[in-house]
Structure formats: C-alpha cells, structure tokens
Amino acid sequence: MEESLLLRLRVEEFLYTEAALLDAWRLKEWLALFAAEGRYEVAPTGDAEAGTLDAAEALFLVADDHPRLEQRVIRLLKPSAHAEYPHSRTRHMYSNVRVLERDGAQLAASANFVTFRNKRGITATYMGEHRWQLLEEGRGFRILRKRCVLDLDALVPQGKVSLIL
C-alpha cells in the first residue's frame, strides 16, 4: 500500500481515538495525547480569516497553552463547572481527514467536524474544521496544536463552548 495512505490511516486511527476520549469525558487521557508544549485553540466566530489569526492579536474563544489546558480539564471534571455538570452528552464526528504536510517528525492534518451536544432536552450542533499539528513519536503521535475553526457567524443558538470541541 502507498505510504501516504498508510500514514493517513494511522492519523485517522489516532484522531478517532481522540474523539472517542472526548465523547467518553476521559479528559485526563485526552490531555495525555498532547505534547508538553501542546496548545488547544478555538478561533473567533464570524471572522472570515479565523483560520490564520494569532491568539496574541485577536480575541479567541479558547486559546489554551498547556498549563491552562490542564486547568480546563481539571475544571471540567468538577461538579462546580456548572455548565457541564452533569456532563452533557456529546458526539464528535470527524470526516474528510487529510494529511496536509509532513516535515520530518511533524505533520499537519485536517478534518471536517460536526459535534453534537445534548443537555436538558436541547441539542446544539457545532461544525467546522479542525487542524492538528502532530508530532510523530514511535508508532503514535502527540498533539502540538489543535485549532478549531467554527463555520458559525456566532454562537447562536449554541450559547457557549463549554465542552471541548
């Protein structure tokens, strides 16, 4: 089989595992997928250039360096994270997975996504594109960056991004 196809399958396998950990609220294991300098970002809604903005310059929805991402995970597992207590039910769907670039051990990958969140009888839908910067490590990967670009003008009617997309 062509090497690029095998690589894509390995990346897909990794990303599907990532999504499954989120749906199961196994957030500490999800966090362990990140490299020590890993970042997680959700770009602003309603901005046509959201995919290329820098969180130091623009107001993102989420722009976590590793220490803050760890705090996000700790928080989301507490009953005092009210928006997610009890936890909502979520379903992360990834498709159109592509490996965009390979530079030594670093990979850029992207996928379209739809994430459904259900709580108190209301289902919210989030859709857009995820981009991952991955570091190849043995047979697996570590996440250097996960950036989410929503195809939404605004969080209407979703209201919040209390879950991890």
Place this chain on the structure above:
Amino acid sequence: MAAVIRPQEPNRTRFIWRDPQRGRFLVHRSAYANAAVFEEEKRRILRRSWVVLGHDCEIPNKGDFIVRPVLDRELIFNRDVEGRVHAFFNTCRHRGAAVCREPRGNHKRFVCPYHGWAYRSSGELVNQGATEGYDARFNEDGFYNLGSVPRLEQRAGFWFVSFDASVPKLDDYLEGAGPMLDEIAAHSAAGLRVVRGCHEYEIKANYKLICENSYDGYHLNITHASYVDYMRSMVSGLGKIDIRGCARSFGGGHACFEVRIPTGRPVAQWLPVWGEEARVQIEAKRAELEARLGPEKAERIANVNRNMVLFPNSIINDQQTILLRTVTPMAHNRMVIRAWSFGPADESPVLRRIRNECTLSFLGPGGFATPDDVEMLELCQRGFEAGDVEWNDFSKGYHAGERTLRDENPRFDNELQMRAYWSRWDELMSAPE
C-alpha cells in the same frame, strides 16, 4: 400595655414589593417570564432609552462601517468620507432591501443590490440606478436619503443611540455614570483600540438576568468556585482572596460594583506569572498614569475592577480588559450577547497578549466563568417557568434609609446595584402612558 403597632402597608407596585420593616426587596417574576410584560417594556423602556452602539475606535478611518443590531433594529454604524459618525437603518428607501450585506468594511457608497439605488457614506441618495423615469426634483428635499436613528450621541468615545427623539441628552441621561466612562477613556492618552474578534452568543433567558449577573458580587465565590481554584493555581501565594469593594448607584438606574482584587490588570497591575518583561512595561505604564493623572486617579486605574450596567441594557466591565457587552433582547426568555475587548491603543504586543489571555480565561463563552453564568441564567429562567413561585429576592444589604437610585453600599456583594436597576425599571413601567 404594649403599644398596638398598626402593620404598615408595604410599598407595593405591580412588580416591586418593598418591605423595609422586614428588610425585604422583592421583584415579581412576571418581569422576566411574561411575554406581554416584555412587549410592554419594549414600548415603555427599551425604545425610550439610550443604548450603546459601539466605540469610536471600531471605525477609525473615513468610510469604515460596521453593521450592528441594536434592540430589534439593524444599523449601519459608519464614519463618512468627511469623518462624521452616523447610525443608519440598513434598509433601502426604495423597496426595503438591506443596502449593506457585509458585516464590516470600508465603503464610500452603499449600493442596494435590488434596483441599484446608491447612497453616499453620509446617507445622501446619489442615484437610483436608472437614467430615466424620475423627476429632477425627486430627492430635492432629501426624502430618500438613508434613514438615521433619531438620536446618536457619544460620551468618552462610546456611541449610543436612542429610537426616541425626545430622550434627554446622553450626558444628562448617564447622570453619575458618565464620569466612569471618562475614567475608562483615560487608560491611555493614545485612546482605546478594539481587539479583533467578537464574542457573540445566545442565552435562553430574559435579558435583565445578564444585567443583574454582570454586577452581582454575591455569586462570584459560589458560581465561579472553579475559576477561583484556577486563579489560586496561577497566582502563587494567593490564599484566601481578600476582596474589598463597594457598590454604587449613579441615578437613572445605572450602577456598578467596584473591587480591589489582586488578580492582575493588564493596564497597570502586574502578576508574577506574567514575567519580567511585562513587569517593566507595567511599571512604566503606572508611572505614565501618575504623571498624567496624579497618584490617586492612577492608583484607581491600576487597581480597581468595575462592572457597570448602564440602564437598561448596556454593560461595560473594566476588569481583565475593558469589555463592552451589548444585550439584544429577542423575546422574554431569549437574548443575544455581543462582547468586544478594548485596551490602550498604544499597548505593547506583550501586554496585548496578556490582555487576551486574561480575558479569555474568565470571560467569554469558552472561558472558565461565563459558561457557568449562562448555565445559571438558563436555570433561573427555567425556574420562573417551572414553578408557581412569584417573587425574586434582592434584599441583601437593604435598609430603610437606603436612597436606592443614588447611593453607595459598603459591600460589593450586596444587592444595591439590582435594586437601583429595578427601581428605575419600575418607575418607567408604572408611569402613566
């Protein structure tokens, strides 16, 4: 023989029940949960008030425009080619189509996509997209120029609109809150700059709940316990957080709370976690503030966090950043929030990055606090509708001598702010029409 005390008739209106003898101040839940009351307050209050539209720095250049909803109207907030600021209704004078379809940009003209009627940035009709069929005197009197909101005025660079031509001047309307806007404008001699990106989100709750929540000091340690834990982990040595502050009502239903809390202000209060480069820059900023404004005012700008609601639905918080929140009531049980972050126009890239990080970690629909506020407001709205319980309580710190509309309370976590809001709201709802 004990004196016979005749029970005093409690002071009660359709919506407010004051009982100072028992220290009670109550608001009827129909004020949040009844569609007919919402229609009535749109007519009596929302359309007759001043509502914030945006800040001068959002349209810095000639021709800049932003399309922005205000209440149930869609406005074009723009600066014309002469530099004058306008707020037009986004509708063609011909047959009604929106003349501007982009959310923001720079245009010398707005051209209706339907029949091609073209307007200057100052609103004047240039042509009708047709060369014949119209009298030469067709628009001699300006009848067909873009419609402007009845009133548009600014204070300290914050532009406000009113849909009622007869409202008092903005400066009079703001009463004691006006100087608070001046103080925000004083953060930098270079003026303010808006940070790119807007937090826009829906809350399935009555719009007054976000006003209450924005200056509710009482809920901070409870609703945001997990944020307080986060701050403790970030700020080493932060044990029990000593919050000192007060609440003030300014007249007109406007009010705020102010707190001194050592959790960092990118304008001029440094946190060790921000690093040495930021410390040097913030010390220089503090010195600049002192030289320009004197030590007392500089100290306030450096250390005081203030959350303020300008009656009835404009929110300006001065904390991790200067956050302007507009509230668009959609129905009695639904609103849309739009929030923008502002900082000094001459802020360094390092401090701008810190400002963005501080803003995100607390505020906004992906932060560590706002999602929990959204959750609480939706739980409240559900509670109003789920139970036959009539009254909401705002008694904390209430006493018989309170001059509610213009007073000061020594505790930031009392409820003077909300009592001031509701007293003004009730005056307007009770006035003869």
